[in-house]
Amino acid sequence: MSCxxxxxxxxxxxxxxxxxxxxxxxxxxxxVRALASARSAGSRVPFRGGELEVKLACAEAFDGVDIALxxxxxxxxxxxxxxxAARGAVVIDNSSAWRGDPDCPLVVPEVNxxxxxxxxxxxxxxxxxxxxxxxxxxxPLHAAARLKHVVVSTYQAASGKGHAAMxxxxxxxxxxxAGGEPVGNVFPxxxxxxxxxxxxxxxxxxxxxxxxxxxxxxxxILGDPEIGVTPTTVRVPVVTGxxxxxxxxxxxxxxxxxxxxxLRRAPGVxxxxxPYAPGKHPQPREAAGTDDVFVGRVRDDLAxxxxxxxxxxxxxxxxxxxxxxxxxxxxxxx
Amino acid sequence: MSCxxxxxxxxxxxxxxxxxxxxxxxxxxxxVRALASARSAGSRVPFRGGELEVKLACAEAFDGVDIALxxxxxxxxxxxxxxxAARGAVVIDNSSAWRGDPDCPLVVPEVNxxxxxxxxxxxxxxxxxxxxxxxxxxxPLHAAARLKHVVVSTYQAASGKGHAAMxxxxxxxxxxxAGGEPVGNVFPxxxxxxxxxxxxxxxxxxxxxxxxxxxxxxxxILGDPEIGVTPTTVRVPVVTGxxxxxxxxxxxxxxxxxxxxxLRRAPGVxxxxxPYAPGKHPQPREAAGTDDVFVGRVRDDLAxxxxxxxxxxxxxxxxxxxxxxxxxxxxxxx
Numbered sequence: 118m119s120c121x122x123x124x125x126x127x128x129x130x131x132x133x134x135x136x137x138x139x140x141x142x143x144x145x146x147x148x149v150r151a152l153a154s155a156r157s158a159g160s161r162v163p164f165r166g167g168e169l170e171v172k173l174a175c176a177e178a179f180d181g182v183d184i185a186l187x188x189x190x191x192x193x194x195x196x197x198x199x200x201x202a203a204r205g206a207v208v209i210d211n212s213s214a215w216r217g218d219p220d221c222p223l224v225v226p227e228v229n230x231x232x233x234x235x236x237x238x239x240x241x242x243x244x245x246x247x248x249x250x251x252x253x254x255x256x257p258l259h260a261a262a263r264l265k266h267v268v269v270s271t272y273q274a275a276s277g278k279g280h281a282a283m284x285x286x287x288x289x290x291x292x293x294x295a296g297g298e299p300v301g302n303v304f305p306x307x308x309x310x311x312x313x314x315x316x317x318x319x320x321x322x323x324x325x326x327x328x329x330x331x332x333x334x335x336x337x338i339l340g341d342p343e344i345g346v347t348p349t350t351v352r353v354p355v356v357t358g359x360x361x362x363x364x365x366x367x368x369x370x371x372x373x374x375x376x377x378x379x380l381r382r383a384p385g386v387x388x389x390x391x392p393y394a395p396g397k398h399p400q401p402r403e404a405a406g407t408d409d410v411f412v413g414r415v416r417d418d419l420a421x422x423x424x425x426x427x428x429x430x431x432x433x434x435x436x437x438x439x440x441x442x443x444x445x446x447x448x449x450x451x
Numbered sequence: 452m453s454c455x456x457x458x459x460x461x462x463x464x465x466x467x468x469x470x471x472x473x474x475x476x477x478x479x480x481x482x483v484r485a486l487a488s489a490r491s492a493g494s495r496v497p498f499r500g501g502e503l504e505v506k507l508a509c510a511e512a513f514d515g516v517d518i519a520l521x522x523x524x525x526x527x528x529x530x531x532x533x534x535x536a537a538r539g540a541v542v543i544d545n546s547s548a549w550r551g552d553p554d555c556p557l558v559v560p561e562v563n564x565x566x567x568x569x570x571x572x573x574x575x576x577x578x579x580x581x582x583x584x585x586x587x588x589x590x591p592l593h594a595a596a597r598l599k600h601v602v603v604s605t606y607q608a609a610s611g612k613g614h615a616a617m618x619x620x621x622x623x624x625x626x627x628x629a630g631g632e633p634v635g636n637v638f639p640x641x642x643x644x645x646x647x648x649x650x651x652x653x654x655x656x657x658x659x660x661x662x663x664x665x666x667x668x669x670x671x672i673l674g675d676p677e678i679g680v681t682p683t684t685v686r687v688p689v690v691t692g693x694x695x696x697x698x699x700x701x702x703x704x705x706x707x708x709x710x711x712x713x714l715r716r717a718p719g720v721x722x723x724x725x726p727y728a729p730g731k732h733p734q735p736r737e738a739a740g741t742d743d744v745f746v747g748r749v750r751d752d753l754a755x756x757x758x759x760x761x762x763x764x765x766x767x768x769x770x771x772x773x774x775x776x777x778x779x780x781x782x783x784x785x
Contacts (some may be wrong), residue, residue: 161680266754270696272646272685287628294621294628305730307662310624311544312606312687312694314748314762315729322726323707323750343756349696349762353646354688358648362604362683364698373657374539392656395649396639414648416657419666420600420679428648431487 119147120450123182125174125197126189127151127162130280134439135186136164142443145450152178154193176388182206184446202239202443207449209241209442213326216242216334223337225249226444227384228256232340233445235266241445246437247271247327247350247359248334253410253436254429255365257383261337262367266345269331272353272360274401275308277433278315283356290354304352313352325350331401359433360403363426370423373415380412385436389413399430407432408440453772454784455483457516459531460523461485461496464614468773469520470498476777479784480653486512489526516540518780522772528642536573541783543575543776547660550576550668550733551760557671559583560778561718562590563667566674567779571764575779580771581605581661581684581693582668586742587770588763593673593718596701600634600679603665606687606694608735609642611767612649622689638686647686692735693767697760704757707749714746719770723747733764741766 119243120444126132132153139146151162152174161168172178174193179185179201187194187201187210194214201208215221215238222232223242233241244252275286281303289299289309299307304315316327331348353360365371380388387409390395399411411430418424431437454513454671456473460466466487467534473480482565485496486508495502506512508527513519513535521528521535528548535542549555549572556566557576567575578586589598615637623633623643633641638649650661665682687694699705721743725731745764752758766772 268602268698270683272606272687290624291628294625301730306734307736310689311734311736312689313730313734314727314732317729318727321753323748325727325729347698347752347754347758347760349604349698349748349760350621351694351696353606355644355646360685362685362696364602364681364683393652393659394647395651395659396647397634398648400640400645400647402641402645414657414683418681419655419658420681424681426681426683 120145120184121148121150121182122146122446123150123152123179123185125152125185125187126193127171128153128157128160129188130283131188131438132278133162134434135157135188135442137301138435138439138443140165142447144443144447150178150182154189167282176200179204179206184209184449186446188209199238207239207241208234209243209445211243211442212450213245213330215240216244223334224445225338225441226307226448228252229340230448235451243438243442244273244334244338245327245330246277246433247273247361248331248338249437249441250359250410250429250431251361251363252335252338253385254380254412254427256339256369257379258365258367262369262371263377264341264344264365265368266366267335268347268364270299270362271348271350273350274355274357274359274433275352275358276301276357286354286356298351308352309354311354312422314350315352316350347396355401357405357432357434358430359437360401361429363429364418364424365427366424371425373417373425376415376425380415385410387411398428401430404430405432408435410436454479454518455482455484455516456480456780457484457486457513457519457521459486459521460527461505462487462491462494463522464523464610464617465768465772467496468768469522470496472769472773472777474499474783478777478781484512488523493727499584510534513538513540514652518543518783520776520780521545532574533572539730541570541573541575543577543779545577545772545776547579547664549574552580557668558779559586559775560782561673563585563672563674563784567783577772577776577779578672580611580666580767581607581695582665582672583771583775584693584763584765585695585697586669588714588746588761590673591713592699592701592705595713596703598673598675598678598699599702600667600700601683602681602698604696605682605684607684608689608691608693608767609686610691610695612637620688620690622658630742631633642686643688643702645688648684649686650684689735691739691766691768692764693771694735695763697763698752698758699761700755700758705759707751710749710759714749719744721745733762735764738764739766742769744770
């Protein structure tokens with residue numbers, strides 16, 4: 118059986134990771150098309166030991182496509198995803214364009230793959246990176262004890278903002294190492310040797326767009342609009358690998374022992390199960406380049422009986438973006 | 452009137468900052484003695500445009516000393532602080548040695564200077580850096596609405612661990628900038644381009660010593676043993692400047708508007724009062740080298756009515772250590 122896959126935004130940092138992920142996981146594609154905007158059309162991207170020529174992402178480019186993996190930003194997704202879907206492709210879009218649409222399921226395969234069945238627009242949305250890794254860990258706990266309130270502080274990597282941001286952190290780091298003062302162009306200031314909140318303002322005053330994504334997407338994926346989510350999203354001078362400190366309260370008491378038991382069996386989770394010891398915890402440097410969501414520091418709360426604390430780390434380009442999209446595609450074809 | 456000040460641990464990163472702070476703030480000392488262990492005795496440290504010869508910190512070195520600022524570690528403080536106090540000095544100790552002793556007040560001048568009056572052992576403890584900046588911000592809110600529960604995630608700088616740690620982060624950053632793999636000696640792994648929890652294990656399994664300090668010290672300084680504190684302490688690749696994401700619940704509802712009003716008038720606080728915008732928030736790079744506790748992102752909680760969120764940044768060597776100790780001394784002599 119043939120399966121034609123298009124990767125839209127193929128030259129971006131997530132688009133390239135999508136191609137790499139299709140290749141590494143031996144996705145059963147009979148054809149893979151690399152698509153991008155006019156600016157990048159004509160360039161080449163590596164794939165399966167060779168190269169793909171990048172074609173213009175226009176309506177006709179989706180003729181015959183079964184699955185279109187989009188990572189081209191929200192504006193392009195709003196325009197092109199319906200065109201791809203109208204031609205019969207199932208779109209899996211990594212942007213925020215369709216995440217809030219009640220007719221577009223928002224899917225993390227380990228948590229709510231069933232939701233992907235009902236896709237009247239032919240579009241499945243891939244969640245935000247910081248939300249994906251959190252719900253992979255919290256999903257099994259929510260299923261057991263129903264989440265009531267989550268306080269999450271993030272430690273997010275530069276690559277979540279794309280190639281230019283990664284490059285800028287690397288050049289800022291060189292500048293800092295040479296004793297200079299890093300300057301921000303992509304970032305609103307120095308990230309090397311510093312911390313930044315660099316996301317756009319959200320629709321509520323005092324909150325960033327990234328923070329509100331975590332609120333809305335967590336509720337939608339877990340299928341519970343009453344879950345309280347209190348995020349503070351922070352960029353740290355790490356190239357790849359998002360980390361999160363999570364405090365979670367449930368409708369019925371959850372113990373760390375029960376949570377560990379659930380997480381040990383949870384798909385996509387690698388549990389760090391030792392008691393606290395310095396350096397023996399999930400780290401972005403170790404999670405980068407891997408597929409799992411690393412969960413450690415699972416602790417009974419000291420103040421709120423039945424509440425839990427966790428430390429969650431994952432590769433934001435893989436499970437946080439490309440891998441999650443490809444896993445959705447795998448389940449669709451499998 | 453004469454006022455003889457001793458700085459114990461004068462060659463350490465906080466000891467040097469204590470000398471610099473005494474100088475910058477024109478502390479009315481008629482004599483300043485630089486003391487240290489046998490390893491450092493005989494060396495010289497800069498002070499008031501000249502140098503002080505570092506003398507051995509032994510009992511006799513405290514003869515005639517009015518105020519002894521200690522930053523020599525817990526073991527030295529346990530041994531030497533009582534000897535200094537027995538000779539009539541008021542000891543202000545930056546280590547953890549005396550913080551839990553009910554006979555030693557634990558003081559942040561803006562919050563509980565009154566507690567310093569009752570010091571039967573002649574020893575005042577200077578709190579942990581991460582606790583000081585948090586209680587400077589939360590103290591006025593606690594006074595108004597009584598804190599019930601605090602969830603705090605820290606983003607702590609390398610200099611909190613001393614000279615060797617600062618140097619190692621800098622050399623790791625050079626290694627990373629050159630494309631190499633940073634190695635940890637002082638740290639239990641790479642901190643450059645990564646995150647670490649590098650503190651010793653605490654007395655409770657699953658918690659680090661740093662986290663338990665934040666629990667116990669917050670309660671003691673704010674004088675309320677019922678305050679729930681849920682900390683996750685994390686080291687980030689920043690040389691100086693601790694940051695904290697704080698979620699706070701109170702016994703009566705507190706609004707962001709009320710909190711801002713209280714924080715605008717709070718001693719030691721510099722309030723960032725704008726709505727969220729990228730890069731317009733307190734940052735460690737800007738706080739380093741300054742005296743204030745920077746508070747921003749004051750937000751009504753989205754989930755818990757009457758709860759608040761804040762982002763708190765300060766120089767961990769100044770307000771987090773040396774400055775707080777010198778401010779205590781200033782109030783004692785003033």
